[in-house]
Amino acid sequence: MQLHGEMCKTLSAIYCKVFSIFPSLEAARPRSKSGIQALCSLHIALEKAKNVLQHCSECSKLYLAITGDSVLLKFEKARCALEDSLRRVDDIVPQSIGCQIQHVLRELEDTVFLLDPLEKQVGDEIIVLLQQGKKFTNSNDTNELECFHQAATKLGITSSRAALTERRALKKLIERARAEEDKRKESIVAYLLHLMRKYSKLFRSEISDDNDSQGSTPCSPTVEGSVEDGGPGGNCHAFDRHLSKLGSFNFKSNNRRSGQMTLPPEELRCPISLQLMFDPVIIASGQTYEKICIEKWFSDGHSTCPKTQQKLSHLSLTPNYCVKGLIASWCEQNGVSVPDCPPESLDLNYWRLALSESESANSRSMGSVGSCKLKGVKVVPLEESIIIEEAGITEEAEENETEDLFHKSEESELGILDSYQNFLFVLNEGEDLRKKCKVVEQLRLLLKDDEEARIFMGANGFVEALLQFLDSAVHEGNGMAQETGAMALFNLAVNNSRNKEMMLAAGVIPLLEEMISNPNSHGSATALYLNLTLLEEGKHIVGSSQAVSFLTEVLRANPEPLCKLDALHALFNLSTLPSNIPNLLSAGIISGLQSLLAAPGDHTWTEKVIAVLINLASSQSGKDDMVSTPGLISRxxxxxxxxxAVEQEHAASCLLILCNGNDKCSQMVLQEGVIPALVSISVNGTSRGKEKAQKLLMLFREQRQRDQPPAEMQRAESSRNSMSAPESNPLCKSISRRKMGKAFSFLWKSKNYSVYQC
Incomplete structure (x- = not known):
């Protein structure tokens, strides 16, 4: 099902007609300016129409539904653009082509784009759900599930594969919103993605998935595999939560295609027989099974739960009248006969569970048993949801491998969501700091490369939880916990402006100011400061805090190169904001930067140090401090x-800023004998370096001409013509100490630089 399908069909037909005559229009070769412009406008209009069609084809169905009015406007604009451009082209083409254009124009005039009422209604329902999203709690979470499920069903998201496609489309939208810095759009799409991930399992368990069966024939519910709780102690908690909500769950019959079976909710089917239960009983693990099936399991010598692989403390069975009542209610509402006897055979799933238990006993991992075969039948893993018709059905190996990977990824995503919630519970409710440290370390590693995890956790309370953990670690003086917490926050903030904003609003700066009192935490605190200064708002907040003095001191005194580099980059970010420069200067940043430049032969810092100096030189006070700092001009x-080459470019840029309008600074630079180096850069440097070097040379020449009396200038010119080597100018002594080479000979021969001759 494609959203806005009728509009797409109409526009696509028109697009194809115009596109088919476009080569004829180009062949007409309009020579006039207006003709070329008309042809260009038609080409642009075609591109717009194609982009609209592509948007509807590739975009998220949920997002298309909630932006229906905007999509309608896009279609209307595309129609108008085509109509206008065709009218312009119609005036400049031969009559034979003009007849075709007139036909398309009449069709465009008669075209009226309208939203499908059902799609508009679904969009309104999703918007209401988004508005109420933050109000849902555990008690009425089922209402959210029901609303979202109904909307997704109407949009055709009725299979695991459709859900996966939808999630991928939503992820692309998030990336685009972030690139466009559209925070409102990003937050809306992130919440839609959260809902899709949260309820993907529901789509697979409640709706028959023809697409996922790889062309296999749909059959009775007895042959559909279980998709939930495939590992020991893993997702069984999620199953129990769903089961506890069934009492208030509104079982509504789904409007399915003719001939498509009504599949009972998984909670009402026995995990062994996969059929509606006739006599449901509860075992020690809390799972519910068909009595005859679990008795067969126990009589075969098993003492574990078939579903969770949990070792059972006893083998007693307790009737589950609650589930039995729910089965009767569901059957009545869906027109299905209530089971009147237990299943006659256990089918393949019993053996699959038995093999799964055997695999679990041999290995602690939750590996699949997909490679096992039973009487010529490929036995699929417990996690999969593949419909198998009868024993003896064989599928192509490539198809099976594709399905295995697809369903494993589905289950993996759902398991990850559960683990996120468990992490958050430990951080918020736990009291053992050591246990919290382990969780935070896991989060740090997880957030290092997972952009989607950053989005999800930022929107679900992890910022506050991690800050609370860091606060506890600071007050307890636990250096290891402080470092772990700060680096987890660092990874959470990477490439995510919203998470940075939340940290700043939640009070991360005062917490860091407490943290830097511990020397062992300087590295992680510096890294977090660096991350926060990447945000424009963060530059102002960090720049007006104690962080400036701390980061400057790190440059001077911290022995760790990585920590120094982080501090240098953070100070560079701060220096790009002019209002921060007075604080940076008062903290002694120039002496700190000079200490990094002073290291002989070490180019690690030079480029970034000079970049910071250039930023500081944008203020007059910064220029004055730099010129008055002993040794800085020399460095x-x-x-x-x-x-x-890049360092030379930066140095030339910085000196040009300092010397411009400051004759004293120019004299200081000239006394360092920079002329040969500048001439060399003007010939061999980077393009920007050449430009800056030439401007510096010109600046020195103009200053020399201003300072020199006319008589001396005439003597200098005469001296140049006679190629006599002067010896009286004190600059010669400084220059003679440097390598002269070709640069100096160039200086003597070049008429442009005659003022520098000594």
Whole structure:
């Protein structure tokens, strides 16, 4: 089912007609300016129409439903653009083509795009669900499930594969929203993705999935595999939660296609027989089974729960009258006969469970038994939801492998969601700091590379939970816990502006100010400061805190290179905000930066240090402090001679800013003998380096001309013409100490730089 299908069909037909005559229009070769413009406008209109059709084809159905009005406007704009451009083209083409254009124009004039009422209604329902999303609690979570399930069903999201396609489309929308920095759109789509992930299992368990059967023939419910709770102690809790909600669950008959069977909810089917239960009983693990099936299981010598592989404390059976009543209610509402006898055979699923238990006994892992065969039948893993018709059915190996991977990924995603909730519960409710540390360490590793996890956790309370953990670690003086918590927050904030904003709003800065009193936590605190300064709002907040003095001190005193590098990058981010510069200067940042430049032969810091200095030089106070700092001009000048090409470019840029309008600084730079290096950069440097070096040389020349009396300038010119080597100018002594080479000979021969001759 494609949303806005009728509109797409209409626009697609028109697009194809216009596209078919476009080569003829190009062949007409309109020579006039208006003709070329008309042809270009038609090409653009075709692209717009194609983009609208592609948007409806690839975009999330849920998002298309809630943005119906916007989509309708896109179609209308595409229609108008095609109509306008065709009218312009009609005036410049031969009559034979003009007749075709007139036909398309009449069709465009008669076209009226309208939203499908059902799709509009579904969109309104989803919008209401989004508005109420934050109000749902555990007590009425089932209402949210029911509303979302109904909406998804109407949109055709009725299979595991359809749900997977929808989730992928939503993820692409999130990436696009983040690239566009559209936070409102990102938050809406993130919540839709959350709902899709949360209820994907429901789609598989309640609705027959023809698409996922790889072309196998649908048959009775007895041959459909269980999809839930495939591992020991894993998802069985989720099953119990669903079971506890069944009392208030509104079983409504689904409107299915003619001939499609009504599949009972999984909670009402025996995990062994996969049929509606006739005599449901509860065993020690809390799971419910058909009595005859579980008795057969026990009589064969098993002492574990078939579903969870849990070792049972006893083998007693307790009748489950609650489930029996729910089965009767469901059968009545769906027109299905209530089971009047137990199943006659256990089918393949019994043997599958038995083999699964054997696998579990040999290995602690939750590996599948998909490679096992029983009497020529491929036995599928417990986690899968593949419909098998009869024993003896064999499928192609490639198809089976594809299905295995597909369903494992589905179950894996659902298991991850459950683990997230468990992590959050431990952080919020647990009292054992050591246990919390283990959870936070897991979160740190998980968040390191998982962008989707950052989005989900940021929207579900993990920021507050991790800050609370860090606060406890700081107050208890636990350095290891502080580092773990800070790095988990760091990973949570990577490439996620909303999470950074939440951290700042929740008070991470005061917490970091307490944390930096512990020298062992400096590295992780610096890294988190760096991450926060990537946010524009963060630059202002961090720049007005104690962090400035702390980061500056790290440059001077911290022996860890990585910590220094993080501090340097954080200070660079802060220096891009002009209002931060006074605080940076008062904290002594220039002396800290100079200490990094002073290391002989170490190019680790040079480029970024000079970049910070350039930012500081954007203010007059920054310029004054830099010029008055002993040795700084000398270090920058030496970089022109011994630095890498990019470092030379930065040094030339910085010196140009400092010397412009400051004759004293220009004299200081000239006394360092920079002329040969500048000439060399102007010839061999980067494109920007050449530009800056030439501007510096021109600046020095203009200053020299201003300072020199006319008589001396005439003597200098005469001296240049006679190629006599002057010896009286004190600059010669400084230059003579440097390598002259080709750069100096170029200086003598070039008329442009005659002012520098000594």
């Amino acid at each position: 920058l000048s030496s970089t022109l001679d011994i630095g890498e």
